[in-house]
Amino acid sequence: MLRIVLMGPPGAGKGTQAQRLVDRFGLTHLSSGDIFRAEKASGSELGQKLSEYMASGALVPDDMVVEIMAKAIAESGSAKGLMLDGFPRTVAQAEALDETLKTKGMPLDAVVVIRADDDALVERITGRRHAPSTGRVYHVTFMPPKTPGVDDETGESLVQREDDKEEVVRDRLKAYKEQTEPVIEYYRRQGAAQVLEINGMQSPDEVTEDLVEALNSLQNG
Ligand code: AMP
Numbered sequence: 001m002l003r004i005v006l007m008g009p010p011g012a013g014k015g016t017q018a019q020r021l022v023d024r025f026g027l028t029h030l031s032s033g034d035i036f037r038a039e040k041a042s043g044s045e046l047g048q049k050l051s052e053y054m055a056s057g058a059l060v061p062d063d064m065v066v067e068i069m070a071k072a073i074a075e076s077g078s079a080k081g082l083m084l085d086g087f088p089r090t091v092a093q094a095e096a097l098d099e100t101l102k103t104k105g106m107p108l109d110a111v112v113v114i115r116a117d118d119d120a121l122v123e124r125i126t127g128r129r130h131a132p133s134t135g136r137v138y139h140v141t142f143m144p145p146k147t148p149g150v151d152d153e154t155g156e157s158l159v160q161r162e163d164d165k166e167e168v169v170r171d172r173l174k175a176y177k178e179q180t181e182p183v184i185e186y187y188r189r190q191g192a193a194q195v196l197e198i199n200g201m202q203s204p205d206e207v208t209e210d211l212v213e214a215l216n217s218l219q220n221g
Contacts, residue, residue, distance in 0.1 A: 005111045006085045029085060030087070031085040032068075032087035033085075034085075036051075040054070057163055065089070090182075090183065107192065115199060122170070126160075126166050138158060
């Protein structure tokens with residue numbers, strides 16, 4: 001049983017790596033960003049509210065986040081473990097998460113942080129495009145489609161996530177530095193879960209290797 005929080009600034013490759021780790025270790029994957037986007041896509045009133053914060057690059061208020069994520073954790077069940085991705089993003093969220101996990105007897109094993117430089121992050125994110133119907137992700141420079149702007153399989157036009165636009169990205173990075181980096185310090189001080197840092201300025205496969213090694217040693221240790 002492995003319970004981890006995966007952290008890293010926007011563009012650090014968290015989404016790709018999370019998917020690989022989930023496949024490899026059989027963890028239940030709870031991504032707050034994905035959960036919020038699904039809520040938005042459902043057209044609910046809550047989804048509408050969430051999308052207003054998300055489109056601006058600001059964080060969703062803690063009470064809304066905590067309520068949605070506590071429900072998702074309660075509904076998730078996996079014998080193999082849990083990976084929280086994108087949550088907690090503030091110290092208040094981390095404190096609320098501690099309470100939730102404590103009452104369930106589900107302590108965290110580790111907080112895994114993928115690190116990368118700001119300039120690299122901006123280039124990675126602003127070049128991202130995806131196919132709306134399948135969610136397939138490309139990058140204009142690093143992983144271009146066969147024909148620019150068009151999905152290889154469906155032929156539909158690729159789009160940029162509203163919050164992947166440069167001005168919004170800068171705000172997201174600022175939010176990460178101001179609100180999320182203190183969460184790493186919070187876990188360090190607390191000392192219950194290990195804090196593991198991974199170098200995100202490597203190829204995706206190299207980052208995966210480092211992550212797998214870190215999780216294997218957690219599982220075996
Ligand atoms: P992500 O896909 O993780 O980058 O999340 C996209 C957007 O959802 C963020 O820019 C925030 O507006 C919002 N969001 C996701 N997770 C959280 C969280 N834990 N706390 C506050 N806002 C969040």
